[in-house]
Amino acid sequence: MAGKFHRVKCSNCENEQILFNRSSIVVHCSECGEALTKSTGGVTIIHGKIIETLSNQ
Numbered sequence: 234m235a236g237k238f239h240r241v242k243c244s245n246c247e248n249e250q251i252l253f254n255r256s257s258i259v260v261h262c263s264e265c266g267e268a269l270t271k272s273t274g275g276v277t278i279i280h281g282k283i284i285e286t287l288s289n290q
């Protein structure tokens with residue numbers, strides 16, 4: 234089963250990005266460089282505000 238995509242708003246600026254919740258890499262905001270995710274042993278923690286969750290079909 235595939236993971237999910239989240240539309241996340243950066244906590245540091247107003248930028249919105251689509252993030253994949255099973256990414257093993259840390260994703261940074263494309264506008265300000267703030268870390269939007271933190272990977273802890275396979276579980277991705279999202280720092281920003283989740284605006285929308287999109288199912289990956």
Ligand SMILES: [Zn+2]
Pocket residue numbers: 243244245246247248262263264265266267
């Ligand atoms: Zn930002």
